Amino acid sequence: IVSEEKDPLDKKAFQLIKEEFNVENQLPNIPIIKDDENLMKVPLSSVAVWVDPLDATKEFTENLLQYVMVMLCITIEKKPTIGILYAPFTDKLIWGWVGVDRSHIKRDENSLLETHKPNIDEIILSRSHAGDTHEILKKIYHDKQYRIIPAAGSG
Numbered sequence: 649i650v651s652e653e654k655d656p657l658d659k660k661a662f663q664l665i666k667e668e669f670n671v672e673n674q675l676p677n678i679p680i681i682k683d684d685e686n687l688m689k690v691p692l693s694s695v696a697v698w699v700d701p702l703d704a705t706k707e708f709t710e711n712l713l714q715y716v717m718v719m720l721c722i723t724i725e726k727k728p729t730i731g732i733l734y735a736p737f738t739d740k741l742i743w744g745w746v747g748v749d750r751s752h753i754k755r756d757e758n759s760l761l762e763t764h765k766p767n768i769d770e771i772i773l774s775r776s777h778a779g780d781t782h783e784i785l786k787k788i789y790h791d792k793q794y795r796i797i798p799a800a801g802s803g
Contacts (some may be wrong), residue, residue: 696723704800706776713737715775744794769794776800 700719702708707715716737722730732743744750769789771782775798785794 666706694725696726697721698723707800712775712800766795770797771795772797772799774799 698719698721699713703717703719704712704715707713714735714737716735718732718734718736720730720732720734721728730743730745734741734771741778742751769792771785771794773796782796785796
C-alpha cells in the first residue's frame with residue numbers, strides 16, 4: 649500500500665527492506681509486492697491502522713502465554729482490509745488481506761478446524777470478563793450439565 653497516490657514505489661527502500669529482513673524467506677506464504685502495478689494506491693487520509701500490542705493482558709500477567717496475541721488491522725475508507733494475528737509465545741501467525749490472500753492452515757495442524765460435536769452444551773467464556781455469567785448459567789441450566797471453555801482476549 650502506498651500512502652499517497654502520487655508517490656512512486658521507492659525501489660531502493662523496498663530492496664533494502666527485502667534484503668535486511670530477508671522477508672521472502674522469513675514469510676514465504678505472504679505475497680510480496682514487487683512493482684508499481686501490484687500496488688494499492690490510496691490517500692493516507694483514508695488509511696487507519698489499529699494495533700493491540702498485548703491482547704490478553706490479564707493472562708500475560710498470569711503467565712498464560714498461549715493466550716497472548718499481537719493484533720493489527722488496517723482499514724481503508726473505514727473498511728477492514730488487512731488483519732494480522734500473531735501469537736509471539738507460540739510463534740503462530742494468521743493473516744488475511746481482502747481480495748488478495750490469507751494464511752493457509754492445514755486441517756491436521758490445527759485441531760480447532762476439526763469437526764467438533766459435543767455431547768453437552770459448551771459455553772466459551774472470557775477468563776477476565778465473566779462477571780455474573782457463572783451464576784446466570786447455573787440458573788439457566790439447573791441440574792443439566794454444561795462445560796465452560798475459558799477464552800482470553802479477542803484474538
